Amino acid sequence: MAEKDADVQKIKELLKIMKENDLVKIDIRHGEDYVSLQRALPQPPATALGPMMAALPGVGTPLMMPQGAPLGQPGAPAQGTGLLEIKSPIVGTLYEAPSPDSEPYVEIGSHVDPQTVVCIIEAMKVMNEIRAEVSGTIVEKTVATGQAVEYGQVLCRVRPD
Numbered sequence: 001m002a003e004k005d006a007d008v009q010k011i012k013e014l015l016k017i018m019k020e021n022d023l024v025k026i027d028i029r030h031g032e033d034y035v036s037l038q039r040a041l042p043q044p045p046a047t048a049l050g051p052m053m054a055a056l057p058g059v060g061t062p063l064m065m066p067q068g069a070p071l072g073q074p075g076a077p078a079q080g081t082g083l084l085e086i087k088s089p090i091v092g093t094l095y096e097a098p099s100p101d102s103e104p105y106v107e108i109g110s111h112v113d114p115q116t117v118v119c120i121i122e123a124m125k126v127m128n129e130i131r132a133e134v135s136g137t138i139v140e141k142t143v144a145t146g147q148a149v150e151y152g153q154v155l156c157r158v159r160p161d
């Protein structure tokens with residue numbers, strides 16, 4: 001328990017250093033341990049974005065749309081293809097199935113709806129279920145199990161219904 005408290009204290013100290021030095025992101029590797037911290041920047045006022053703000057779900061939610069990130073939303077159309085892209089909302093490690101001996105959540109040709117879990121992304125030892133947020137058929141998977149993914153990275157493409 002004391003070790004866990006010490007880890008939390010170290011993270012708090014790192015966050016304080018980030019704020020004091022106006023850092024947005026910090027990555028630390030020590031042996032096999034790796035920590036990546038990123039703080040959300042304040043969102044611009046709604047008047048600066050005009051009517052687009054209301055039309056874009058997730059804008060203003062720092063964990064889903066940090067400032068400076070591309071405006072591509074989960075389900076945003078891929079340019080010129082007519083396909084929708086499911087993008088990673090977080091940084092982490094992707095897993096296609098709930099356990100190594102389980103079937104993948106989705107395969108190419110699988111039909112998905114907005115509540116369909118398409119994969120899990122592990123971030124800081126927490127398993128986060130990633131939902132399709134669109135309806136259609138999976139036509140491409142761009143990341144394999146065990147690969148690291150970045151915020152906004154395309155996980156798969158969907159042909160809409």
